Amino acid sequence: MAIDWLPSVLIVTLLILAVIGGVRRANLWRAGQPEKVDIVAGLLALPKRYLQDLHHVVARDKYMSQSHVATAGGFVLSMILVLLVHVFGVSNRLLAGALLVALGLMFVGALFIAKRRLQPPSRLSKGPWMRLPKSLLTFAVTFFVLTLPMAGVLPEGTGNWLLTMILSAGIIISLSELLFGMTWGGPMKHAFAGALHLAFHRRPERFGGGRSTGLKPAALGGEVHGVAKPSDFKWNQLLGFDACVQCGKCEAMCPAFAAGQPLNPKKLIQDMVVGLAGGTDANYAGSPYPAGKGEARALGSAKGGADNVITAGLVDADTLWSCTTCRACVEECPMMIEHVDAIVDMRRFVTMEKGQTPNKGAQVLENIIATDNPNGYAPGSRTHWAADQNLPLMKDKQQVDVLFWVSDGAFDMRSQRILRAFVTLMKAAKVDVAILGDEERDCGDVARRLGDDASFQSLAKRNLATLSQYKFNKIVTTDPHAYHCLRNEYSDLDVNGVLSQGASGQAVEVLHHTTFLNHLVEQGLLNFERFSDTRMTYHDPCYLGRYNGEYEAPRELLRSLGINITEMARSGYRSRCCGGGGGAPITDIPGERRIADMRMADVTETGAELVAVGCQQCTAMLEGVVEPRPVVKDIAEILVGQLIEEVH
Amino acid sequence: MPLNIVSLVSVGRHPQSGRSRRAEQDGRAVEMGLKLAGQQLSVVHVGNPDEPVLRQYAGMGLSSLTVLKQADRFDAVPVLQRYLEQKNIDIVLTGVRSESGESSGMVPYLLAHALGWPVVARVADIVCVEKGEAQVLLALPRGQRRAVRVALPFIASLDLAAPPARQSAFGVGLRAKIETIESIGEVDQIRVDWQEAEAKPRAKRLKTVKAKTAAERFKAATAKPQGDAGKVLINETTQQKAQAIFDLLLEEKVIR
Structure with a gap:
């Protein structure tokens, strides 16, 4: 190159600008609320979290994970070597050779990324993201040429003014994107914010194969409840929004988006970025929110700022209420962003500060407050379903092995069939069981998902106080929502350790009925006839699968009947929601299709005549689909039909 | 104003x-x-200022709420009367009857009697207030409405046909100020002497379905009652009108 000092000056200049940008960006995150994070431990854990946990998610898409490993790995390595070779002037042929190899690797990776951009799937954002592979290729080529003399391939001082100009332009173009753009809001921001997001994640339990799905309790009694403005989020939540790489995996999985309801998780996260950085969504280049019932909003009309109320101009409340809290987006997100937490945080503001829970929301919450169940039934009629079941009450027994948490299914005639089937199975296995009877209350799931954390906390505390009077080893429930609350969310409010110390002195085991029944079958306590040759599929309830990781027990139970399950295209961790979670049937935001219909179409596609479920809410939603359609049955109902009862 | x-x-x-x-x-x-x-609305409750239900009212968007503090055994009407007399009030809004306590539905009438104001019972909507006069819609059975004009000030009791209360927001209710006014009450002797007992469920009257067709059922549910005993007296003298009312009351055995 004609001017030897030029590349290093350019590199250093852009690096300094990047550092300035990084500090500015960090200050935007610091506008959020304080949250205790172990900074040092987080940073130390970063490489493992990135290489193991994050890669585990990305690796579901082999093409992209391999391209990304080559490109990102090549770039990080090249950047370190570029600093050594071109800035610090270490002249070592081996080093320069290594740089050439790294750049080559990156070039190949970037080619694949560029190839995908030729016909990008609709979930990908366009705009600046279309430019990124070109910037990556420019970087690789520019520094490749620049390094050739140092590696001894070309003689020193090769090139004329024209080449110098071209290479300088290449340096400026590529490093503007890859260094400067990283901290000033370009597509490469995902690398900078993403790395820090992994280090300071709000749910560090998720790394290393763990699971953390319970919502965090809202602080009650302050000047504002829930999140009104972007600055009401925790600082590491804001950081998390900035980590978004706009891959749209969430969008592809979101049941509300597919149903044409006005929610797109990717756009929502980008709107949060607009909120934290200020400005409008004019530069957003992905799929918009579906129109829902109203007119789709034009891009650029959503305005936000760190101290502006989000639902006043940035995001429509309907967008927040479209979510079924199924966690498909969270499960799919390669950046491990927590969409559901953010949505419920904002719902809390709409419900607890604005009093604007849509449709039946207000009535349901009022019922929960006045009667401890969402439909306003007399609390004294909670045990009517069990009038002929001869079930002992905890009040009389005081101590049992299994406490059967009946849930609000007690008031619903369809759910009562599931409850009765489960009781029959427990009796056949001679389980030492009792119920709370009228002392039981709604678990608080609906109240919490509708944003009324005050009612949730009140219910949880009262339920815990009731539970503290009795001794038991296990709580078993047929309702995955109650299961999730009891297992993952009550612990935050369980100050007296009711659930951490059962009758035997060990922590109380909270189990879903399928898990519990599977234990009974494994112990040989239940015997079944083989099931006839009906083609059957199984629908994973979100709150059982993604929320609690129970995919196997229901399937094992079905296999124990000799059933060969025909799996749906979307099953297991990718199961599509039935549309019944998160209070969505209550807020009922209109879309073009119903989520339950789409799920039933998934079922029909397998040719199944029967769909097994493990959740009364899923049963209700799927049975709400017009006939002809496959029969919907809870696993307990299928089992009880095949039960061989001993006759004495 | x-x-x-x-x-x-x-x-x-x-x-x-x-x-x-x-x-x-x-x-x-x-x-x-x-x-x-x-x-500008002021909301008044007579009773215990620590009652948590008051927060549910306040959650509708009130910054403060006034409580005339007195124990349960005191009569609510005299304190309310004294309180309302002090203020220059245009309209007092109440329910038709309370859901707890005596639930007699007498509070608006007793207050109106004490203040010398008219009562407008079972209001479905107050459309507007202009030049010291309010246009009020009264709720009649079967969704019918009667439009009346009432001069301020007056007391209106709200029917269930009125727009339902908005959702109560927890945070707003929690922060609302409850202003307590100590009051000297009069013991409600009638109330104190009452005994409360669980109500027995009333025996259900057997329902005989007379309607044979859906059209008949629809008619039965929607048609106006076919009372032809009614009389419209417009041109008669006041004396005659009063006599007509008196006769009706005798006939219906309201007075004997």
Whole structure:
């Protein structure tokens, strides 16, 4: 190159600008609320979290994970070597050779990324993201040429003014994107914010194969409840929004988006970025929110700022209420962003500060407050379903092995069939069981998902106080929502350790009925006839699968009947929601299709005549689909039909 | 000039659980007050200022709420009368009857009697207030309405046909200021002497279905009652009108 000092000056200049940008960006995150994070431990854990946990998610898409490993790995390595070779002037042929190899690797990776951009799937954002592979290729080529003399391939001082100009332009173009753009809001921001997001994640339990799905309790009694403005989020939540790489995996999985309801998780996260950085969504280049019932909003009309109320101009409340809290987006997100937490945080503001829970929301919450169940039934009629079941009450027994948490299914005639089937199975296995009877209350799931954390906390505390009077080893429930609350969310409010110390002195085991029944079958306590040759599929309830990781027990139970399950295209961790979670049937935001219909179409596609479920809410939603359609049955109902009862 | 409106609220009782709640009609009185006066609305309760249900009313968007503090055995009417007399009030909004306590439905009438104001019972909507006169829609059976004009000041009791109370927001209710006014009450001897007991469910009357077709059932559910005993007296003298009412009351055995 004609001017030897030029590349290093350019590199250093852009690096300094990047550092300035990084500090500015960090200050935007610091506008959020304080949250205790172990900074040092987080940073130390970063490489493992990135290489193991994050890669585990990305690796579901082999093409992209391999391209990304080559490109990102090549770039990080090249950047370190570029600093050594071109800035610090270490002249070592081996080093320069290594740089050439790294750049080559990156070039190949970037080619694949560029190839995908030729016909990008609709979930990908366009705009600046279309430019990124070109910037990556420019970087690789520019520094490749620049390094050739140092590696001894070309003689020193090769090139004329024209080449110098071209290479300088290449340096400026590529490093503007890859260094400067990283901290000033370009597509490469995902690398900078993403790395820090992994280090300071709000749910560090998720790394290393763990699971953390319970919502965090809202602080009650302050000047504002829930999140009104972007600055009401925790600082590491804001950081998390900035980590978004706009891959749209969430969008592809979101049941509300597919149903044409006005929610797109990717756009929502980008709107949060607009909120934290200020400005409008004019530069957003992905799929918009579906129109829902109203007119789709034009891009650029959503305005936000760190101290502006989000639902006043940035995001429509309907967008927040479209979510079924199924966690498909969270499960799919390669950046491990927590969409559901953010949505419920904002719902809390709409419900607890604005009093604007849509449709039946207000009535349901009022019922929960006045009667401890969402439909306003007399609390004294909670045990009517069990009038002929001869079930002992905890009040009389005081101590049992299994406490059967009946849930609000007690008031619903369809759910009562599931409850009765489960009781029959427990009796056949001679389980030492009792119920709370009228002392039981709604678990608080609906109240919490509708944003009324005050009612949730009140219910949880009262339920815990009731539970503290009795001794038991296990709580078993047929309702995955109650299961999730009891297992993952009550612990935050369980100050007296009711659930951490059962009758035997060990922590109380909270189990879903399928898990519990599977234990009974494994112990040989239940015997079944083989099931006839009906083609059957199984629908994973979100709150059982993604929320609690129970995919196997229901399937094992079905296999124990000799059933060969025909799996749906979307099953297991990718199961599509039935549309019944998160209070969505209550807020009922209109879309073009119903989520339950789409799920039933998934079922029909397998040719199944029967769909097994493990959740009364899923049963209700799927049975709400017009006939002809496959029969919907809870696993307990299928089992009880095949039960061989001993006759004495 | 902004209207000076007072909504009176009581502690309700949920019909299924028997638990305290925001009363259905009183909630509507607050809703109507907010519609007419916005933030200028004052909401008054007689009783215990620490009652948690008051927060449910306040959650409708009130920054403060006035409580005339007195024990349960005292009569609510005299304190309310003294309080309302001091203020220059245009409209007092109440429910038709309370969901707890005596539930006699007499408070608006006794207050009106004491203050010398008219009562407008079973209001479905107060459309507007102009030149010291309010246009009011009264709720009649089967969704019918009667439009009346009432001069200020007056007392209106809200029917269930009035717009339902908006959702109560927890945070707003929690932060609302409860202004307590100590009051000297008069013991409500009648109330104290009463004995409360669980109501026995009334035996259900057997329903004989007379209608044979859907059209008949629809007609039975919607048609106006075919009373032809009614008489319209317009040109008669006051004497004759009064006599007609008196005769009717005798005939219906209201007076003997």
